Amino acid sequence: MLGLSGLAGVLLLVEILPYTAVVSADFLPPTHRIAVALGHEIADGGFWSALCDTLVAWAVGLTIAVVAGIVAGIVIGAVPLLRALTASTIEFLRPIPSVALIPLAVLLYGTKIESTLLLVVYASFWQVLIQVLYGVQDVDPVADETARSYGLGAWARVRYVLWPTALPYVMTGVRLAAAVALVLAITAELVIGAPGLGSRIAVAQSSNAVASMYALIVVTGLLGVAINLVARAVERFALSWHQSVRGEVLV
C-alpha cells in the first residue's frame, strides 16, 4: 500500500510537470493523456501479443542466464585455480556491451527470438555470475570449517554451506539480471525489430506518437515493479533465516 504512494507521487509529478515551464506537454504529456493512450494500447490485440513476445524472450533468456550464472559462479568460485584462470577473461568480456553484438546477433538469427535471447543472456549472465562470485567468497570460515571437519564433501558443502551463504547475493543478482534482461529484451526488439514491446516503442517513436510511447514506457516500468514484487516474495520465503529478513521483524 505504501508502495503505491511512491508511484502515485511520480504520476502526480508527471501530471503537473507539463503545466510548468520545465517541459512542454508535446514532449512529456501529462499523466491523464498517457493513461488514455495506455487505454488504447490495452484495447489493442497487437499490444498483448507484443507483451507476450517480450515476456517470453525475457523469461527464457533470464532462466538461461540465471542457471548458467549460478552454475558457473559456484564452480569458478569454489575452485581457486579456476578462479585465477578465468578472472581476466571475465573482466575482459564483461564490459563488452550487448548492443555492440547486435550485428552479430542479426547475422546469426535475423529478427528471430534467438537474436533477442543472445543479447538478453549475454547481458544478464554477468550480473548473476559476479554476484555469485562475491557470495561464494563470503562464506563464514567457521561454518565452512565445521562442515569440513564433519567430513562433508565438496558437493555437500556447496549444498549446505556455500549455497545458503551465497543465496542473498544470488537473490540480488537475479533481481539485477531480471531488470537487465527486460531492458535488453526491449532494446533488442527496438533496434533489431524483433516483434515485442520494443518494436512497438520504436514505431511509436518514429511516428511521433508521444503519448503512446510513454504509455509503453509505463508498461515496461510496471513490469519491472511486478518482477520485483515476485522477487521479494521469493526472498521472504527463501531467506527467512537471514539477518536481513529476520531483522525486519524487530526494527
Place this chain on the structure above:
Amino acid sequence: MTRILARLGLALALPAALFAAWWLGTAGSDNFYVPPLRDILIRFPEVWTWDRLRADVLPSLIRLAAGYTVAVLAGVLLGVLVGSGRRVRAVLEPVLEFFRAIPPPVLVPVIMLFAGIGDTMKVVVIAAGCVWPILLNTVEGVRAVDGVLADTCRSYGIAGPSRLWHLVLRSASPQIAAGMRQALSIGIILMVISEMFAASNGLGFTIVQFQRSFAIPDMWSGILLLGLLGLALSVLFRLVESRALAWYHGQRRAQRGPAR
C-alpha cells in the same frame, strides 16, 4: 617473484587459449561481419593512434568517471535510505524498480528533455544505469548488518553519522564493493550507449560509426579496446578494494584452512 609469474601465467592462460581459438576459427573467414582476427589486430594500432585516444577515448573516460562517481554517491546514499527502514523501502522501492526496468535507449530521449544533448546527458545516462547494482547491493548490505553489532552501537549511544560510518557503511562495504564492481562494467556499456545519442566524439560513438560505415575490422578493434579497458579498470578497482577491505579479506584469509 616466481609467485607473481605464476599468477600472471594463470591470468594469461585462458585469454591466450581463447585468442588462439579465435585466430584459428576465423583465419579463413569470408564472412563480412566476422573478419579474421589477423585483420583486426593489424587494424588495431592503425585505428587507435594517440590522436584517436586523446580525441575519442579520453572524453569517454572522463564522462565515465563522472557518471560512475555520481552513481556511487547516489547509490550508496539512496541505498542506506532504502535499506535502513521498512517504511522508506516500501515507498521508494516500487518507484526505483519502475525506472530500473526502462531501457536506456528509451530513457535517453526522456533524459534529453531535461538534461539536454551535451555531456550532462551522457553523464546522467551512465549514472542512471550504474546506480542500480550499487543501490541494490547497498540496500541488502545495510539490511544485513549484524544484530549484535547494531545493539552494541545503540547501547553506546553511537548514532547518526557516526553509526552510519562506523557501523552501517563499513559492515555493508563488502557488498557495496560487489555492486561497485558490477557497476563499473555497466558504466562502460552505458558509456557506449549514451554516445549513440547526440554525440560527436567518444569511444562508443567511434565504434558505432565504424559499424555504420561497414568498417568491420575497425569495429572489432573497438570492441577489443572496450574489453581491454574493462580489464584495466577492474584491475585498478581490485587494487583499491583490496586496500579498503583489507580487514575483510584478512579475516577471511586468517580463518581459512590449508588451501583447497
Place this chain on the structure above:
Amino acid sequence: GSSDAPSTPADEGTPTKVTVGVIPIVDVAPIYLGKEKGFFSSRGIDLTMESGQGGAAIVPGVLSGQFQFGFSNMTSLMVAQTQNVPIKVVVNGVASTGKQGADFGGVTVKGDSPIQSAKDLAGKKVAVNTLKNIGDTTVRESVRKAGGDPSTISFVEIGFPQMPAALAAGQVDAAWVVEPSLSVIKAQGGRVVAWNYADAAPNLTVATYFTSNKLLQEDPDLVKRFAEAMNESLAYASAHEDEVRQVLGTYTQIDQKTRDAMTLPEWPTEINRASIETLATLGKNDGVFGDKTPDLGQLLP
C-alpha cells in the same frame, strides 16, 4: 530491368517466402500497399516485413540471408560499396519531390529564430539523424548553394523523433527532419529554411531496396519478380495518395491529422542515376567514403 512484361511465378502454388528488412517510416508505404493489393502474391511471393532501426540491423540481415531484401538510403549503400560489402541495389525506394517548399524533408528552425535562410545556417548547430550520411552532405550543399560556408556548421546526431523537442528547447539551432517530425515542427510554429534534398539534386533518389550478391546469383528470378512487384507498388502508390495515407495507419502510429497533412515523397520506378552521382560527389567531398570513391556500376542494377 524493371519494365518488362510480368513474368509468371517459377512454381505455381508454392509461393516463395520473402522477408524484407524495412524501417517503419513513410518511405516504405508502397511495399505495404503493394502487399495489400496482392502485387507480391500474384508473383508467387509471400511477403513479410521486418522492421529494424537502420543499417546496423538490416545490412547484416540481408548478408546472412535472414532477409532477402533490405531498404536503405543511398549514401549508406555507397559507403557499404566502398567497403566491398557484397550487395546490390534492386529497385527504387523513395525519392525527393524536388519541390522547394513541398518536400518530405527539410531543415527547420524555431518560429522566432534569427535564421532566415540556408545561408544563415553557417556557424550554427544543426541536428541530423546520422552523422556523415545523406543528411549532413545535402544540408552542406544547401548552404553552399545559398552562399554560406558549410564547413563552419557543427552537426549533432539526434534521432528524428527527438528533434522537435531538441529544437523547441534550443538545444540545437536547426534540425534537418523528415515527415512526420517535419509536420510536428511546423505545427509548433517552426519554419523550414532549406529544402536540402531538393537543393542537392532534382528528384534525388533518397533510398532503394537492395539484396545480396549471393541471392542475385542463386535466384535471379526471385529478384526479378520482387523488382517487378515493387515497381508496380511504387507506381500504384504514386497514383493513389489517399490509399498511401490510409496504409500508413496500419504500420505506424502517426495520427490521422498528421497523416492527412503531411507531404508525401515521390515513388518513381526509375532510379535517378544522375542524382546518385551527385550524392556520391557530395559524400566524397565531405569525406564520407574516406579516401575511396563509390563504384556505382557495381552497386546499381
Place this chain on the structure above:
Amino acid sequence: MLLDVRGLKKVYEGRQRPVEAVRDLTFGLDVGDLVCLVGPSGCGKTTLLRCMAGLLTPTAGEVRLRDRPVTGPPPGMAVVFQEYGRSLFPWMNVRDNVALPLRNKGVARKPRQDLVAEALAAVGLADAHHAYPWQLSGGMQQRVAIARAVAYQPDVLLMDEPFAAVDAQTRADLEDLIRDLWRKLGVTILFVTHDIDEAVYLGQRVIILSSSPTVVREVLDVDLPDQRDQLTTRSDSRFTELRSHVYAQIQAAKRESTVGSHDAARPAGLAKQVLQ
C-alpha cells in the same frame, strides 16, 4: 531506586508458536549496587538484560531508570554482550574498538588515548592494540569487549557472562578489577554469570531466576565483608554456605522444569542408541 524492573514479561513471537522467555520479573537496583544474576541456561537472562538496556521492548511490564521508563538505550549505560565475538567491529583494530564509544562521547584525544591504554592494560591486552579482533583468541576478544565497557566509564554496567571464555587466573584478576571499579567509582553493576562461586564472590546480592517461564526465585543477600580477596573470601565458611545454597536453588529450579524431560532419558538412552 536507580533501575526498576516491574512485572517484566517478554514473549518472542516467532513464525512458529510464540516463546515465553520471561514471565514475570520484578526487582530493583539501587545506585551503587553490584548484583549478580544466575539462572539455568535459556531462562531469559540475556532477554532481561536486553530489555533493561532498552534494546528490546518488553511484552508487558516495564523497566524504569531514575524513575523514567526506558524506551531506548539510556546514556551512561554500557553493556558487555554474551556474544562478544560479534560485538566487536571486525574492521577496526582493538584500540579503535575501545576508543570508538569514547570518541562518540566527545572525550578529547589525549585522555581518550590514556583511558584506552589503561583499560587494555587492565584486561591484560597491553600489547594487542593494533591487532584486529579476528586475530585474537576467544578470551582475548572477550577482554576487549570488557575493556571497551570499562573505558567508557558508565554509570550503569550490564555484563552478560563476560568471563566465560577466559582462564581461571585471568578470571580472578578480572573479578578483582570489577570490584575495584565498583568500589572506587560507585558504578551500578548487573552481572550475569553461570559460575556460582563468581556470583557469590562478586555480588552484594545474588538474584536467582527460575527455569523458563521465568520468575525471580530468590534474592540472596551476600553478607560477606565488602573487602574481598580471592584467597581469604573463598575459603570463608560463610562463602561456602552461600554458594551451596545458590547451587541447591539452581538445581531445584532446573529439576522443577524438567520433570522427566531429559534427565531421565539422558545418558543411558543416548549411550544405548549410540552403541547400536
Place this chain on the structure above:
Amino acid sequence: MLLDVRGLKKVYEGRQRPVEAVRDLTFGLDVGDLVCLVGPSGCGKTTLLRCMAGLLTPTAGEVRLRDRPVTGPPPGMAVVFQEYGRSLFPWMNVRDNVALPLRNKGVARKPRQDLVAEALAAVGLADAHHAYPWQLSGGMQQRVAIARAVAYQPDVLLMDEPFAAVDAQTRADLEDLIRDLWRKLGVTILFVTHDIDEAVYLGQRVIILSSSPTVVREVLDVDLPDQRDQLTTRSDSRFTELRSHVYAQIQAAKRESTVGSHDAARPAGLAKQVLQ
C-alpha cells in the same frame, strides 16, 4: 599412539609482525584417552586444536593420526568449536543442524532421527527441534553444537571450551554425559577448558600449557578412580590437591609471561585514570 603432535609450531603471518601462537608442542593421545587441555587465555589452545583437526597447516612440526600425517579434516573426527554461535548454520533449524553430518555420513533416515532426538534430549533440548539457532540462548546454541558432535559418533572428539556458556547444573550434567560416552564407546577425547575443576574431574590426564610462546608445561596424570561422580569425586581430597596443583601451575605460567606488564599497572592505574 592414535594422535601424535610432534614439534608443532604455528606462526600467524599478519600484515604487521608475525604472531608466534604456538612455539613447540609435543604430546600424544592413545586410543580411548580422555585428555584435558588447560592454559592461559591466548596461549594457543584453539590454534592447536585447529591444527589437529586438519583445518590449519602448522608452520613446523606435524600432526599424525594413526601414523598418517593429517593434511585435511580426517574422517571420524568431530570438533566442537569455541565460536559455537558461528559454527551452527543459521539457515537450518536445530534438528537439521544436528542431522546434517549424519545424513552426509549416509546414516539412514530412521536411525538418524533417533540419534538426533537422543542427542538433543541428552543436552536438554528435547523441545527445541524446530527452533533456528538464532532463536536460542547462548547456552542452548552451545548445547546444539555438542549434540551435533555427540550424535555424529566420532572416533576422535575435539572440544574447545564446550561448556563455557551453560549454567553450573547443566555443566555438571554435560560433564557426566561426556564421561559416559567416553566410557561406553571408547571415544578418544581432547577437551579444552578454562575450568580447572572441570579438567581434573573429566580427564585421565591434564595437559598444562605455558603462556605464549607456548610449550607443554606439564602433563599431569589424574589418579582418581575411573568411576566419578559430581558429589563424591569433587569432595575427594586428592581432587582438591590436583586442582590446587593445576591452579598453581597456571598462575605460575601467567606470572612468568607477564612480568610487569599488566598486573602491576592494573586496578590502581585504571581507577586513577577513570577517577580523573
